[in-house]
Amino acid sequence: MRVLEPDELRAAHALFGAALHAGGPADDERWAVARTSYDPGRTFGVDQPEGTLAGTATSFGSALTVPGGAQVPMAAVTRVGVRADRTRRGLLTALMREQLQDAADRGEVAATLRASEARIYGRFGYGVASRGRNVRVTAGARFRVDAPPGGDVRLVGVDEAATVLPPLYARILDGATRPGPITRPDGWWASTLRRPAPDTARGIAVHTGPDGDDGFASWTVRQEGSDFGENVLDVADLHAATPQAVAGLWRFLLGIDLLRHVAAHLRPLDEPLDLFLEDPRACRTTGIGDETWLRLLDVPAALAARAWGDTGGEPVRIRVHDPLFPANDGVHVVGAGGPDTRGSTGTSEAEPAAGGRADLECDVAGLAMAYLSDRRPAELVASGWWTAHDRAAVARADRLFAAGEAPWCGTFF
């Protein structure tokens, strides 16, 4: 297990691509783009005895928006793969341990990832912390007269997008009240915007409202039937600063000619797309899926960073189990004003040192599921993810963890 050198990253990239059945190794053009998204010193590899790579995992530094709008340093974990002939002998486990410790040593409060399969990461303390809705909307669907009219939308090319979108996204993020979005480093933008896709019809548009550019969308179009015009537009990225800009971008996309449907993957659960439309059934939910998998690395810092709901003065004592990071493992006392560090700590379940009796109990993955407010503590107790030692504390914890808008990240990595 070691940190890979820059000249080994291409092999790691190929290993990951093969593990994901994502085609052969990148040619020079694709690699020139992909390499920009590797953060130096953050790619781990496991060697086979004969010296070739058997497994790899990487991450880049980012920041996660938590309830209340603060951002905490975060490792964005990606490109995790083990060679098919070396799986199920503990390589991923070793990679994850090393990577999580490395991120914690860097002062990162959390790690997040997108999971190819839902059974892989829970054992390492990751829990689903945001979910998204897949939608398929009939192209040309009419908007209600009361729906926000939106502003002007202009198409931009990749070069203009590379200049306009990163600062626009950063401005949108600065004003974000929704928990879950992350900062996008330059390498993310470069590798996403410049990814060669020669045969794919792509588009990028910027929305302008009363205060200037305030939203953008990018997409690809594919033919779905055999007849001319039987096309589906797949939204790849859509972020906006205001509900008006969200409506304006959807109006634009649904008004593009020669489309049957506009589809989007993992949109916010509370995006009011159906509410914009005269016929709300023109917007069909085709699925709801997990988006952000969150691993809290520094629970006290994470609890201190987010805003909390009103509990009527009485805090909630939560016993958190974390076999990897002892500083997280104990009782955390949290009230509307945040964690009470005097009351927290103590690793004995029966007699927490200073925190008194625990009201609720969960593991660190269960805490992650409530942290951004995706799941209410009551749901987690009802499903066995959390244990309630004091039933009255459940409703209090629901109010404590509530955050208004549904958490959503909207950045794929």
Ligand SMILES: CC(C)(COP(=O)(O)OP(=O)(O)OC[C@H]1O[C@@H](n2cnc3c(N)ncnc32)[C@H](O)[C@@H]1OP(=O)(O)O)[C@@H](O)C(=O)NCCC(=O)NCCS
């Ligand atoms: C997922 C992957 C990285 C796992 O690597 P691995 O080295 O086999 O994992 P480990 O041997 O450390 O497994 C640890 C545990 O997780 C379980 N596990 C690992 N992958 C699993 C999967 N896909 N489904 C269910 N359980 C899985 C193992 O059975 C093992 O459990 P056990 O200790 O009870 O036996 C590897 O199978 C892979 O590369 N898959 C294809 C690419 C991919 O999906 N990457 C993830 C991208 S997000």
